[in-house]
Amino acid sequence: MTQLITIIAPPRRWLSVNWRELWRYRDLFIVLAWRDISVRYKQTVFGVAWAVFQPVSAMVIFTFIFNRVAKIESGDCTPYPVFLYTGMLLWQYFAGILTKASNALVANAYLLQKVYFPRVIIPATAIVTGLVELGIAAVVLAGLMLWYGCTVHWLGLLLLPLLLLITMLAALGCGLFLSAVHIKYRDVGHALPFLIQILMYVTPVIYPVSLLQKYPVIRLLMLWLNPIAAVITAARAGLLGHAAVDWTALGIAAVSALVMFIGGLCYFRNTERYFADLA
Amino acid sequence: MSTPAITVAGLSKMYRIGAPREPYRTLRDSVAGAAAQVVRQVARMVTGAARHARGNEELWALTEVSFEVNQGACFGIIGRNGAGKTTLLKILSQITPPTAGQIICRGRVASLLGVGTGFHPELTGRENIFLNGTLLGMTRAEVRRKFDEIVAFAEIERFLETPVKRYSNGMYVRLAFAVAAHLEPEILVVDEVLAVGDTAFQKKCLGKMEDVASHGRTVLFVSHNMAVITALCKQAVLLEHGRVAAAGPADDVVRAYLATAAAAGTSSRACQPIAPAEHDAAWGGTSRIAFRAIRLVNNAYPTFTVHWKEPLTLEVEFAVQQPARNVVFSVTVATLEGVGIFRVHSNDLGGRLFSFEPGIHRISLVIENSLQAGNYLIALGSATAMGNVPLAHVAKAAGLEVLDVALGEEVAPQRGGQLVNGAALWSEPVQC
Numbered sequence: 001m002t003q004l005i006t007i008i009a010p011p012r013r014w015l016s017v018n019w020r021e022l023w024r025y026r027d028l029f030i031v032l033a034w035r036d037i038s039v040r041y042k043q044t045v046f047g048v049a050w051a052v053f054q055p056v057s058a059m060v061i062f063t064f065i066f067n068r069v070a071k072i073e074s075g076d077c078t079p080y081p082v083f084l085y086t087g088m089l090l091w092q093y094f095a096g097i098l099t100k101a102s103n104a105l106v107a108n109a110y111l112l113q114k115v116y117f118p119r120v121i122i123p124a125t126a127i128v129t130g131l132v133e134l135g136i137a138a139v140v141l142a143g144l145m146l147w148y149g150c151t152v153h154w155l156g157l158l159l160l161p162l163l164l165l166i167t168m169l170a171a172l173g174c175g176l177f178l179s180a181v182h183i184k185y186r187d188v189g190h191a192l193p194f195l196i197q198i199l200m201y202v203t204p205v206i207y208p209v210s211l212l213q214k215y216p217v218i219r220l221l222m223l224w225l226n227p228i229a230a231v232i233t234a235a236r237a238g239l240l241g242h243a244a245v246d247w248t249a250l251g252i253a254a255v256s257a258l259v260m261f262i263g264g265l266c267y268f269r270n271t272e273r274y275f276a277d278l279a
Numbered sequence: 280m281s282t283p284a285i286t287v288a289g290l291s292k293m294y295r296i297g298a299p300r301e302p303y304r305t306l307r308d309s310v311a312g313a314a315a316q317v318v319r320q321v322a323r324m325v326t327g328a329a330r331h332a333r334g335n336e337e338l339w340a341l342t343e344v345s346f347e348v349n350q351g352a353c354f355g356i357i358g359r360n361g362a363g364k365t366t367l368l369k370i371l372s373q374i375t376p377p378t379a380g381q382i383i384c385r386g387r388v389a390s391l392l393g394v395g396t397g398f399h400p401e402l403t404g405r406e407n408i409f410l411n412g413t414l415l416g417m418t419r420a421e422v423r424r425k426f427d428e429i430v431a432f433a434e435i436e437r438f439l440e441t442p443v444k445r446y447s448n449g450m451y452v453r454l455a456f457a458v459a460a461h462l463e464p465e466i467l468v469v470d471e472v473l474a475v476g477d478t479a480f481q482k483k484c485l486g487k488m489e490d491v492a493s494h495g496r497t498v499l500f501v502s503h504n505m506a507v508i509t510a511l512c513k514q515a516v517l518l519e520h521g522r523v524a525a526a527g528p529a530d531d532v533v534r535a536y537l538a539t540a541a542a543a544g545t546s547s548r549a550c551q552p553i554a555p556a557e558h559d560a561a562w563g564g565t566s567r568i569a570f571r572a573i574r575l576v577n578n579a580y581p582t583f584t585v586h587w588k589e590p591l592t593l594e595v596e597f598a599v600q601q602p603a604r605n606v607v608f609s610v611t612v613a614t615l616e617g618v619g620i621f622r623v624h625s626n627d628l629g630g631r632l633f634s635f636e637p638g639i640h641r642i643s644l645v646i647e648n649s650l651q652a653g654n655y656l657i658a659l660g661s662a663t664a665m666g667n668v669p670l671a672h673v674a675k676a677a678g679l680e681v682l683d684v685a686l687g688e689e690v691a692p693q694r695g696g697q698l699v700n701g702a703a704l705w706s707e708p709v710q711c
Contacts, residue, residue: 009381
């Protein structure tokens with residue numbers, strides 16, 4: 001019988017990610033993700049309808065204010081509600097992961113103090129729960145597109161897994177970093193809702209990037225520094241086919257998302273041993 | 280002779296009881312301290328002295344702890360509250376890293392530091408078995424394989440599809456332990472989980488644990504219950520102030536523990552001094568009577584801690600400033616929020632009134648303890664019986680902790696919410 005030998009000693013300075021151990025704990029990841037999904041709508045009257053209600057009501061209000069009143073257009077011939085809802089779906093996926101991941105450690109502090117497992121699992125489950133909500137809300141997008149007579153372009157559907165992956169990496173990278181900071185400084189809990197609100201306005205969710213034509217520097221900064229901006233723009237171009245996909249911006253977004261993910265993961269990995277003392 | 284299952288060598292753990300353990304701050308504190316905080320933080324970041332700036336207060340929870348546990352042994356860890364038992368278990372379970380030294384574990388380690396870790400109240404019994412099982416290190420396939428066995432052990436077949444928030448406490452604990460009992464690690468680390476649950480189930484769990492040890496697996500076991508330690512464990516270690524005070528055969532170590540506990544009971548009693556500023560100004564401050572200290576006499580702990588149902592023997596020291604007649608004392612036990620639970624007066628049940636000349640005096644009382652496990656406040660008061668002139672009052676003379684373990688065999692029922700234990704005799708039901 002091969003025996004597992006564990007040596008518990010003071011932590012070294014730099015720790016690499018123990019992928020083998022993560023793989024051993026894959027079942028815990030599945031069960032925790034499933035717990036979050038299944039608990040989410042327990043003891044609610046409307047249940048899963050909430051996943052639809054939130055983006056739809058936001059869409060109705062935003063369409064009225066930004067499109068009808070403030071006269072913001074989609075910039076091409078896409079009907080504004082479809083344009084807006086596409087952006088909002090991806091944005092909410094990003095914001096959802098970021099929020100859930102950042103709060104995950106604090107919310108599960110009692111687990112950190114009682115049992116050992118790779119801590120990354122807790123914030124990482126947010127990518128699955130977010131995906132389920134995205135899937136439900138996407139049904140409405142299909143309905144909207146039918147209603148407005150838009151056709152779905154195959155390029156967008158092919159691109160979708162890549163776009164989701166970029167969103168996931170960027171959100172989880174930031175989320176891992178913030179959750180590790182959050183367990184030490186609870187300020188994160190106060191700052192985060194505000195930060196996400198601000199981020200939404202510097203992301204082309206309610207307006208097209210083309211609106212920034214007079215400010216080319218800001219436009220470039222946004223597309224390069226904010227991976228979600230490029231993802232949303234590419235999703236609209238790909239799915240609705242009214243514009244060409246900006247591959248350069250998308251490539252840069254992919255790289256910056258990867259950098260965020262690796263950075264967040266490394267920071268998390270090297271602080272995780274002290275989480276139980278801080279929780 | 281086989282190699283030991285666990286080798287602990289020179290293990291030390293230091294906590295800084297300054298910055299990192301800072302509790303949640305109130306808004307008022309935050310606003311007041313915010314400016315100073317920011318300045319200090321920035322200064323610290325600039326000078327790079329982040330860790331050591333406020334790190335003067337070091338607490339060594341463990342110092343140079345070394346011992347070995349043989350393969351297939353049941354090993355006990357004992358010691359008073361704050362001796363470092365939990366810290367040791369946390370390091371063994373890899374929840375927190377040591378500051379120095381190392382542990383070598385040969386085999387898969389599973390630890391039970393709480394009952395029903397990760398149980399979610401909204402999920403059903405079935406769902407929680409999977410959740411808890413995977414958290415404790417099983418795969419889903421393993422849980423599925425042992426599922427029926429777990430359910431049978433916990434005796435909850437009928438309630439599998441009921442959310443655990445509707446479970447009685449007994450069912451909850453049974454389910455939690457059933458999952459844990461079916462782990463198959465080479466090393467099992469257990470913290471005082473047997474302090475809950477009814478006696479019959481405890482016996483069943485103890486049997487299961489002996490079973491585990493007899494199958495060549497190693498069990499590390501922390502308990503306050505010395506009878507259980509001597510019954511289960513062959514070897515044990517006694518921790519005192521983070522150091523190993525005794526190690527060897529369990530019987531000897533338990534005897535050493537009882538000797539120190541008895542000594543502590545007579546020499547170092549829990550004592551809480553009372554400052555003049557703590558006196559209620561509306562009751563005249565300290566102008567007539569000044570409480571000086573309150574002691575808890577009968578316990579083995581250096582803190583205001585008693586076991587469940589253990590009577591409270593209090594000793595109150597006070598200074599009388601001017602001659603006083605017809606004096607009555609009162610002791611109030613209240614919740615942490617200040618809601619009074621009960622009050623006893625020195626003239627209750629035909630007790631007499633006191634007269635004092637100026638000087639320092641002492642009075643003792645024994646209070647029957649029907650409090651549930653939890654934390655409480657003790658308030659002291661004094662007044663004259665005739666005319667009810669207030670003499671002195673201290674709202675927070677001391678905090679009191681009632682443990683959820685009794686001194687004897689009895690176990691505190693873990694019902695939520697209530698403050699005191701009731702006692703009643705019930706008739707047979709009669710059909711109307």
